[in-house]
Amino acid sequence: MMLATPAARFVLILAWICPSYALYFHIGETEKKCFIEEIPDETMVIGKYRTQLWDKLTNSFLAATPGLGMHVEIKDPDTKIILSRQYGSDGRFTFTSHTPGEHQICLHSNSTKLALFAGGKLRVHLDIQVGEHTNNYPEIAAKDKLTELQLRARQLLDQVEQIQKEQNYQRYREERFRMTSESTNQRVLWWSIAQTLILIVTGIWQMKHLKSFFEAKKLV
Amino acid sequence: MRCERRMTSVSAELCLLACLILTVDLTLGLGLNKDMEFTFLLSAGSKECFYQTTAKNDSIDVGYQVIAGSGLDVGFAIISPSGHRLVSDFRSSDGIHTVDPTEDGDYGLCFDNSFSKLSEKMVFFEVTINSQSGVGGGQDVWGEEAATESMVEYKLEDIRESMDSMYQHLKRSRQILAVLRVLEARDRYLLEDNLWRVSFWSCLNLLVMLTVAVTQIYTLRRLFVDTKRVCT
Numbered sequence: 001m002m003l004a005t006p007a008a009r010f011v012l013i014l015a016w017i018c019p020s021y022a023l024y025f026h027i028g029e030t031e032k033k034c035f036i037e038e039i040p041d042e043t044m045v046i047g048k049y050r051t052q053l054w055d056k057l058t059n060s061f062l063a064a065t066p067g068l069g070m071h072v073e074i075k076d077p078d079t080k081i082i083l084s085r086q087y088g089s090d091g092r093f094t095f096t097s098h099t100p101g102e103h104q105i106c107l108h109s110n111s112t113k114l115a116l117f118a119g120g121k122l123r124v125h126l127d128i129q130v131g132e133h134t135n136n137y138p139e140i141a142a143k144d145k146l147t148e149l150q151l152r153a154r155q156l157l158d159q160v161e162q163i164q165k166e167q168n169y170q171r172y173r174e175e176r177f178r179m180t181s182e183s184t185n186q187r188v189l190w191w192s193i194a195q196t197l198i199l200i201v202t203g204i205w206q207m208k209h210l211k212s213f214f215e216a217k218k219l220v
Numbered sequence: 221m222r223c224e225r226r227m228t229s230v231s232a233e234l235c236l237l238a239c240l241i242l243t244v245d246l247t248l249g250l251g252l253n254k255d256m257e258f259t260f261l262l263s264a265g266s267k268e269c270f271y272q273t274t275a276k277n278d279s280i281d282v283g284y285q286v287i288a289g290s291g292l293d294v295g296f297a298i299i300s301p302s303g304h305r306l307v308s309d310f311r312s313s314d315g316i317h318t319v320d321p322t323e324d325g326d327y328g329l330c331f332d333n334s335f336s337k338l339s340e341k342m343v344f345f346e347v348t349i350n351s352q353s354g355v356g357g358g359q360d361v362w363g364e365e366a367a368t369e370s371m372v373e374y375k376l377e378d379i380r381e382s383m384d385s386m387y388q389h390l391k392r393s394r395q396i397l398a399v400l401r402v403l404e405a406r407d408r409y410l411l412e413d414n415l416w417r418v419s420f421w422s423c424l425n426l427l428v429m430l431t432v433a434v435t436q437i438y439t440l441r442r443l444f445v446d447t448k449r450v451c452t
Contacts, residue, residue, distance in 0.1 A: 022256070023256055023258070023270045023271065023272050023347065024270070024271050024272075024273075024326075025268070025269065025270050025271065026269070033260070034260060034261050035258055035259060035260050036259040036260065036261070036342065037259065038259070038401065038405060127256070128256075128258070149376075149379065149380070149383070152380075152383050152387070153383070155387070156383065156386055156387060156390065159387070159390045159391075159394070160390065162394070163390065163393060163394060163397065166394075166397055166401070167397075170397075170400075170401065170404070173404060173408070174404070176408070177404065177407065177408050177411065180408070180411050180412060180415060181411055183415060184411065184414055184415045184418060187415070187418055187419060187422070188418055191418070191422040194426075195422070195425065195426065195429070198426065198429060198430075199429065202429065202430070202433040205433075206433060206436065206437055209437055210437070210440065213440075213441060213444075217444060219444075
């Protein structure tokens with residue numbers, strides 16, 4: 001048992017190794033940054049972020065202190081809030097979409113100690129994974145006891161399923177697009193006809209009114 | 221004696237599991253050809269920069285598309301780690317740029333909406349990093365694991381190659397689908413804008429017409445009433 005624990009710790013550390021390929025950006029103290037993800041329904045989204053704070057002493061970015069947190073707010077296509085939580089300086093949030101459409105992921109820092117921010121900006125590394133990219137293949141391989149070819153086949157199946165879902169969603173959006181387009185055409189047509197009729201009616205009314213007015217004034 | 225052997229076999233198993241996790245991590249999840257895509261809102265009169273860390277001799281592909289916002293244009297620049305402006309687009313609605321080979325450091329991708337005081341822009345961009353070091357390594361790693369399978373090695377190599385190529389093709393189709401989706405979103409916003417504009421201006425037009433008609437009659441009548449008063 002004693003031998004197993006350092007090996008187990010090594011395994012755990014390895015599982016967390018993450019070469020930093022994520023994009024990063026700078027965020028001010030009260031600034032809110034919003035990202036939009038247009039996804040089909042029943043799709044899982046996992047977002048991971050890591051924060052770093054500018055240290056004036058060493059003139060570099062260091063890992064943020066535990067006091068610094070980020071508030072994550074996620075809205076669904078009907079602008080209803082589906083997640084609104086405070087996370088620490090390193091966080092991981094996840095949600096599954098129930099309606100297809102544009103989901104908005106907003107991040108803003110909720111620093112408890114304003115002095116930490118003085119003059120500096122916060123650097124946020126962000127990575128958002130959608131659909132089959134969220135699947136943890138090592139975990140699946142261990143759970144279902146798959147060989148590498150079986151794992152690869154499973155991955156390809158997941159990829160194709162995701163493509164199918166997106167194509168279905170594309171079809172639904174194209175239908176909406178067509179409906180909006182037809183509605184615009186209809187409106188343009190009816191408004192033009194209505195305006196022509198109103199112009200004619202107004203012209204006739206004006207002439208009749210003026211004629212009766214001049215006749216009353218005995219000018220005609 | 222038995223206890224010791226059990227412990228060594230457990231730690232050997234754990235080491236094997238660790239190797240499996242690491243190799244699967246590096247090939248499937250994190251290393252080789254990483255691509256990221258984001259859609260974000262760029263508020264009026266502001267600049268946003270995103271930074272990407274690259275190693276030496278990688279290649280980075282950046283594609284962007286403006287989805288919504290009047291004018292559908294944004295300024296774009298790529299800034300190398302040494303501070304040189306490699307690419308500078310002024311007020312364009314889309315673009316694709318490749319930086320190859322890359323230096324070691326952080327490349328900045330900056331979007332500029334400072335020329336627009338009123339409208340905020342929605343911008344979609346994707347970054348693909350093609351890592352030179354990773355591609356060769358991946359194949360070898362898979363090869364080691366395969367030695368444990370009891371199949372004819374030549375056939376296995378064939379199957380693995382076609383699966384790899386299928387994976388790359390599917391990844392490429394996902395990227396193309398993403399671009400098409402973004403174009404559709406842009407057209408949809410434009411169309412919904414048009415619909416709103418048609419309704420608004422038609423109503424306004426109607427009101428203006430009726431107001432003008434009534435004002436004309438009223439003005440004419442007033443002219444004649446005034447002269448009558450002057451006469452008497």
